[in-house]
Amino acid sequence: MDLNATFSALSDPTRRAILARLAEGQASVMELAAPFELSQPAISKHLRVLENAGLIRKGRDGQKRPCRIEAAPLEAANEWLERYREIWEQSYQRLDNLLETLLEEQKPKSKRKKK
Numbered sequence: 410m411d412l413n414a415t416f417s418a419l420s421d422p423t424r425r426a427i428l429a430r431l432a433e434g435q436a437s438v439m440e441l442a443a444p445f446e447l448s449q450p451a452i453s454k455h456l457r458v459l460e461n462a463g464l465i466r467k468g469r470d471g472q473k474r475p476c477r478i479e480a481a482p483l484e485a486a487n488e489w490l491e492r493y494r495e496i497w498e499q500s501y502q503r504l505d506n507l508l509e510t511l512l513e514e515q516k517p518k519s520k521r522k523k524k
Contacts, residue, residue, distance in 0.1 A: 411462070412489055415482045418462035423447070424455050431465060431478040438474055 418424055427441050442452040456476065459465040463482045467474045 411482075412486060414462040415464065415486045418458050418464055419486070421455065421458075424459055424464075427455060427459065428464060428478060428483075431476060435468070435475045435477040438476065441476060 419428075423445060426444070430436060430441060430444075438449075438452065438456065441456070442449060445452060447455075456465065456467070460467060463479055465476050466479050467476050
């Protein structure tokens with residue numbers, strides 16, 4: 410999986426909206442274009458970026474070209490991000506511990522917990 414292509418494709422709000430729609434189920438190009446005030450060529454460019462990143466796949470159903478979401482690149486991006494979530498959680502835990510210590514130190518001596 411090419412994380413650069415995935416994150417580049419996800420950097421655009423229109424493409425994220427298209428993926429959100431496809432998460433509900435496959436849709437035609439016309440259905441995907443409907444909520445946007447963009448030309449058909451502009452929507453096609455967005456779809457091409459998503460397809461090149463492996464985030465969507467176009468099928469063939471007669472004259473229609475239904476699109477569907479491909480989960481593998483999103484899963485790879487999530488796995489990459491997950492490592493950093495763990496780092497942030499550890500940082501937040503250290504901050505929580507520090508705040509607890511500071512609050513404990515601010516209490517009058519008679520009200521502090523006996524350890």
